[in-house]
Structure formats: structure tokens, C-alpha cells
Amino acid sequence: MNNVFVIGVGLIGGSLCLDLKKIFPEIKIHGIDISEDSLDLAIKLNLIDHKSGFEALNIADLVLIATPVDIANNIIIDVLDIINEKTLVIDFGSTKNNICDKVTDHRNRRNYLASHPIAGTEFSGPESAFSGLFNDKTIILCDTEKTDQKLLKTAEDIFNSINMNIRYMDSLSHDKHIAYVSHLSHISSFMLGKTVMDKEKNENNIFDMAGSGFESTVRLAKSSPEMWAPIFKLNKDNIIESLDEYILNLKKFKILIQNDDSVQLKSEMKKTNYIINILKGIN
Amino acid sequence: MNNVFVIGVGLIGGSLCLDLKKIFPEIKIHGIDISEDSLDLAIKLNLIDHKSGFEALNIADLVLIATPVDIANNIIIDVLDIINEKTLVIDFGSTKNNICDKVTDHRNRRNYLASHPIAGTEFSGPESAFSGLFNDKTIILCDTEKTDQKLLKTAEDIFNSINMNIRYMDSLSHDKHIAYVSHLSHISSFMLGKTVMDKEKNENNIFDMAGSGFESTVRLAKSSPEMWAPIFKLNKDNIIESLDEYILNLKKFKILIQNDDSVQLKSEMKKTNYIINILKGIN
Numbered sequence: 001m002n003n004v005f006v007i008g009v010g011l012i013g014g015s016l017c018l019d020l021k022k023i024f025p026e027i028k029i030h031g032i033d034i035s036e037d038s039l040d041l042a043i044k045l046n047l048i049d050h051k052s053g054f055e056a057l058n059i060a061d062l063v064l065i066a067t068p069v070d071i072a073n074n075i076i077i078d079v080l081d082i083i084n085e086k087t088l089v090i091d092f093g094s095t096k097n098n099i100c101d102k103v104t105d106h107r108n109r110r111n112y113l114a115s116h117p118i119a120g121t122e123f124s125g126p127e128s129a130f131s132g133l134f135n136d137k138t139i140i141l142c143d144t145e146k147t148d149q150k151l152l153k154t155a156e157d158i159f160n161s162i163n164m165n166i167r168y169m170d171s172l173s174h175d176k177h178i179a180y181v182s183h184l185s186h187i188s189s190f191m192l193g194k195t196v197m198d199k200e201k202n203e204n205n206i207f208d209m210a211g212s213g214f215e216s217t218v219r220l221a222k223s224s225p226e227m228w229a230p231i232f233k234l235n236k237d238n239i240i241e242s243l244d245e246y247i248l249n250l251k252k253f254k255i256l257i258q259n260d261d262s263v264q265l266k267s268e269m270k271k272t273n274y275i276i277n278i279l280k281g282i283n
Numbered sequence: 284m285n286n287v288f289v290i291g292v293g294l295i296g297g298s299l300c301l302d303l304k305k306i307f308p309e310i311k312i313h314g315i316d317i318s319e320d321s322l323d324l325a326i327k328l329n330l331i332d333h334k335s336g337f338e339a340l341n342i343a344d345l346v347l348i349a350t351p352v353d354i355a356n357n358i359i360i361d362v363l364d365i366i367n368e369k370t371l372v373i374d375f376g377s378t379k380n381n382i383c384d385k386v387t388d389h390r391n392r393r394n395y396l397a398s399h400p401i402a403g404t405e406f407s408g409p410e411s412a413f414s415g416l417f418n419d420k421t422i423i424l425c426d427t428e429k430t431d432q433k434l435l436k437t438a439e440d441i442f443n444s445i446n447m448n449i450r451y452m453d454s455l456s457h458d459k460h461i462a463y464v465s466h467l468s469h470i471s472s473f474m475l476g477k478t479v480m481d482k483e484k485n486e487n488n489i490f491d492m493a494g495s496g497f498e499s500t501v502r503l504a505k506s507s508p509e510m511w512a513p514i515f516k517l518n519k520d521n522i523i524e525s526l527d528e529y530i531l532n533l534k535k536f537k538i539l540i541q542n543d544d545s546v547q548l549k550s551e552m553k554k555t556n557y558i559i560n561i562l563k564g565i566n
Binding site for chain 2: 195
């Protein structure tokens, strides 16, 4: 492992670079980003060694695509066109089926591995990167039978060495499940934030009356629009299905409140309390 | 301050007792609860000194009502009937207008103070009580002009001495605002938990794919049904208004996703990102 290229030097890309430098002290990390400022900052923060461009990708041993998903989709063919036959290309986007579809007939399909690390914070940009972001987190690898098995092994070794828990899933299932356990949470949080802010024009009331419960529920409303708008677009059908079910459940709950149906309200909440057992499995 | 009675020895009541014992090492704390087990546990955990009953309330200097809001509403008249003319009675429920209405013509109205501490966790029962729960948290005091000013001063002194930040608000406004910044969050979280669990019958998919974002958004779905069903009932109109607006916002957002309107999606999220500034004021 000599030359690593990271496309997108934000939270995910930057944090990966920090971890990689620990495992491979000798590697050279080449950064590519549409933002010159981000690249400058990434050099200053020692995330990357220097700026580079697509034309240099033919010397890459490893290419990490850590951009918003729409950009990853737009550049994946170009990347696969330029790399050499031994290059491993991994993307880290939150939707997987569309990018897997896109590369399906590419002559270098076997150089590509589709991944989704279940790690992140609500912050973005190089300044939010930190070593250890991926420690003990899950990474989902999709459609791995379509990746060269030696390159897949290289990727698995890297993820294992930064202490990630690898899971395997086909890209269609990934997108279906992730709509529920991740994408829907973001929408629910964004719209909660919007609803409260629209109502509480006088901020002081929020300041004073909002507690840690509100803060926890609305945390994801801090997330990056540039990252999330493309996810909503690329996983549209699954997200709309999950949103429809969410809205339906809210309406049903509203009717129970309207009808003063305390028995049924308690029963619904009691059933949902089972989430305690599920959350114990997270982290 | 000699005799303190706490009705409801759960998270709020128990934590208050621990704090009071620090300020007034000599006080005797009498516990009242419908659950004998909770009382036994509260004694074992040193939250209260012994069990008591309503008939003893006439010796109380201070009565803390820390039950679910429906029970508080049911017992407040009995409590005010029994106390002596110097007793201070404080309740800590999450809805305030109905209980204030209930006592409005009582001869001992001036012995009563309506409060709502913006503090708590998703856990309940005596075992979840801890000293420091209220440290640097807000407590909202409602309709304080109707409380005897000397007794109000006593209450303020207590809250100040456990380092709470006191705010004043009429009970109608309290219920209106709290529907948005607290009650709605709980419903949004409960229904998110339900939607995901209904879909993901095979739990392992949730375990593996859910990250800290999901955990944060769904945290309040662990909350106690016994506590929350009465809140939803007693603040019904405000909650339904907030739920209607929330559902409307979700539907509008869904339409933007359906229409691939990335510009508007980004704009909505960007506006909502302003929550970052508001959250800085919390904690």
C-alpha cells in the first residue's frame, strides 16, 4: 500500500485517512476535492499529504470515494476508467443500489467495492474528521461477490485493522433497510426541528423550555443538506415508503389521543418500549 | 423545614429527596406511593425515611407531588384539604393548566405552587433517582401570583440552592409551548421506533445497521407509558395542533422528495440547520 487517493476530504474521508496513516505509516495520501479550501485545511490538519487530481489515479493502490452520494455516482465511471488493474476503489455512501447498478457492466467492476460505514456525526468538513470515528462501528459491504476476492480481502483487512465490524448484504436490501433505520430518522428530526422553530418564533421559549429530550430527538437536524438531499433522491422509493408508514402511525396515534384512548396509547407505547432491548445492541 | 412529604417516589420525587437531604440534613422525608415495592426500594436507597399516608399531611412543611399528571390532578384537592395553613405544596407535572384550573377556588390555593422542572431521563422508578438531576436545569413556575409570596420565596430558595434556573410563565402558555418542545418530540420518537420495529421484524438488521443517529432520535421511545399517556390526554388540544403541523411538514417534505426538488430540499434543511444555534442554548 503506497498511494492512497481520497476523493472528498470531509468527516468520513478525513477520518479514514487518519486511521490509515496509523496502519500504514509509509503511505502517501493524495487528496481530491472540489473545494480548494477543504484541501488546504486537510493538508493543514495532516489528513492528506498533498492535493491531486483524477489524472493521477492510475498510480493508486487504493481510492476512497467519500463524497456526497450524487457526486460518487457521477464520478465512479471516470474513476474506474482511469485506475490500473490492481487498484481497489471503495465508496462510502449511504445508498448503494444505484452506484452498484451504474458500474455493473464496467470492465473494472471487480476493482470496486460498495461499502457503507454506520459511523458519522452530525458535523461535516475536514475540521470534523477524527481518528477513531470507525472504532467498533459496523461497515456494510454490498454485492461482494462482484468484487475481486483478493481486493476484497485487502479491504476487509483494512476494516478489521481499524476495528470495524463487517456485515455483508446485497445492495437492494441495504437501501431498503437503511431507509428505515437511518434515512427516516433524519427526516423525522429535520421536520421536528422545522415544526418547533416555525412555531416558536421567539427563540427564548425554546431555550428555556427545551430539555435534553428535545435535543436528542432533533440532533440529526444539524446534518448537512449537501449530503442528505442526494441521499433522499437516490433512495427515493424506499424513503417514501418509510415516510408513508411513519405518517400513518402518527395519524393513528393522533386519533388515539383525540379519542382519549389511554388504554390503547399505553399499549402502543409499551410495545414500542421494546426498542430498549434493540438499542442495547447498538454501540 | 422539618417534615417533607413526597408523593410518588420515582425519578423526579426521589432525585428531589436526595437533593433536599443535602440542603436540610435534619429533615424527615415521608414517602407516599401507590406501590409498596417502590416505597420499600425508596427506603433502601435512602430516598425517604419512612412510609406515610395522606392522613399525616397536616404536619407537612412541604409536600412534593411527583406522580404522573393524571394522579396529581386526582389528588391535589385532597392534599390541599388536609394540609395546614403553612404547608407549601408543589407539583412537578409536565402539564400545568388543568391542575391550576382545578385548584382555582380552593381555600388553600395560596399554599400551592405549580412547577415543571425541565429535567429527567427516559428512565423511571426509585432506582433511576440520582442527586444532581436538577443541577443547572430550568424549572418553570406557573401562575405564581396565585401562590402565597412567602411560600413562593421558600420554593425559590430551594430551587436556587439546588442550582436550578427559575423561569416564570402563565400555565396556559406553558402548556402551549411545552407541546412543541417536549410532548411532540416524544410522539415523534415513539412513532419512529414503532415504524422501524414494525418493518424490521428481523431485529438483527436493526442491530447491525442502526447507528448513533437512530439511537439519538428514538431515545425518548424508551419513556414510561404510565407517565406519558396522561400527559397526552391532559394537553390534548395543544399536542394535536403540534402533531398536525408536524404531519403537514412531513407530507410537504415527502412531496419535495417525490418531485426530486433538490433545491427546495436543501433550502428546507439549511433553514432547519439553524437549530444548531438554538441547541447551543440548551444544557
